[in-house]
Amino acid sequence: MLTTFRIRRFNPEMESPQPYFQDYQLVTERSDTVLDALIRIRETVDESLTLRCSCRGAICGSCGMRINGHAALACKTKVASMVSSDETIHVEPMNNMPVIKDLVTDMAGFWEKIRQVQPWLQPTGPAPEGEYLAAPEAMNHLTGVMHCIMCGACVSDCAALEVNPDFVGPAALAKAYRFVADPRDGNSSSRLRELNDPGGMWDCTRCMECIEVCPKGVGAMDRIMTLRAKGIEHGVPSTCGSRHTEAFADIIEQKGRLDEPMLAVRTFGLTNLRQLFSFLPMILRALPRRKLPISGPLFRPIPGIDRIRRLFRRAKEPR
């Protein structure tokens, strides 16, 4: 099939360098991956096309790039799965990191954030005579996150990082979970306190892009949610994020459905009246439109709330 590859190019050595798109046409086979095609373009059409790859088998994580708008490993993506005949396939470098040249990004910031979560085991207490032992059932849940090959796909498509470059990001948080949840690690509480800081686990916007694009099924966002649960369990200082979660759960337990104004008041608390009042113009516009929800004691629980409350209580009982 004849396929057009629209590739985002960037050469820093050009005079006033600017990214631009360049089209290449190539006959592709059903078995071709995007990486096969890119290598063929480089070898037979344009030797200046720059990309990074190594294993060609979805193990090394070198060939992360955006294919038709989403991050993926070029070696794991079949051309035929992305486009039909005569369609154009868009190939761009990963997002949320600087571009060095063409499809090659600078991963220094990525690694810096991985280091930030101290990705090594920190056991406490006296060292055992032999190895640190852990029961297989205590480690099974970590196998998914251990599959991470550090390709950067989750970081590339992270919506929270786009608006906050200081966010530590999904890859580093998934790595942090790997140690927080390791039964041999002794520093879970201090790790969770650090992850509770601005830019940490509460800065994820729960968009699930990281889950969707991960070529290894790590499910970074699910790990971030577990970190939040563990943080609350360990009693880390409250943040707007944790207060929001706690208040949400309380309201559902009491009413069965959401009392939105109450949630806002309890989330921002009396410590952040300024933020609460900043919503006043919106509230004033909502009022004449009869859009301001009933709140507090006037907000009635759903019929059958007793059952919902019992379910809450039973969920807390040991299994």
Next chain:
Amino acid sequence: MKYAFFPGCVSKGGCPELYQSVKQVYPRLGIELEEMTTASCTGAGVLQEKDLRLGDILNAHTLALAEEQGLPIMTICSTCQGVMSQANHRLATEPGYLDDINRVLAEEGLSYRGTTTVKHFVWILLEDVGEEKLRQAVKRPLTGLRAAPFYGCYIQRPSAALGFDEQPARAQSLETVITLLGAEVVDFPGKTRCCGMPLLTINEPGSLQMVAHHTSDAKEHGADVMVTPCPLCHLNLDGLQTKAAKQDRREIDLPILHLPQLLGLAMGLEPRALGLKRNLVPTTSVLEKLGVA
């Protein structure tokens, strides 16, 4: 076509015009609804941050209620849809999990067999009502109106839990409906991205930046209006658009319609009946474009 109707908290709270408009349109499509009054909130992914299993217990309760009624569930919120789909997926795929949850439900005399399907209204339009019937319901085609879709994360990801493998057309469902209603689809890169709502509590400037970016980007791509199947996205994109525009020092003024509002306009219903005066960004430009004002 009868469904157990799960309206979700926001259609009964911050976005009453969504509830109002869906009530106007569904009887005209041959749909029957029985509202689930004793079902709790899904947890919206927020309660799940604290206790995933508790969230799954609450959703299994809702799924079991519908199963008892022998009805599939209809949602009108991307987030409700996604959270219930994910719970249903975990109950179906994680060994022993359904039994664990059923032990909790048993004390209420309930048991979930795993047979309830949960469908968003936008999927029902295409899969159950069908294109032909939907076309017949259109009395005032939205000719000339350029509409940008905005899905909401939970109805796009994770695709494995949303049945995209069995129903691949779901990924493009909004575009298909917009076209069937006679409007022109405005494609733009942000249509499947995050609206910023979950970030609002912890990073308000970042959340508003997402609102400003997506709405202005859709407008720059030529949109007269944006349409969403998610009331949480609507709260941010409509409710906070003015604040976002101020932060970004630009004018945006892009009307954001709930899907049933757009559908109702195409059915020839009165704007007031669809609650179009209740949207915070005025919808007059849309009505003028359609010659309804």
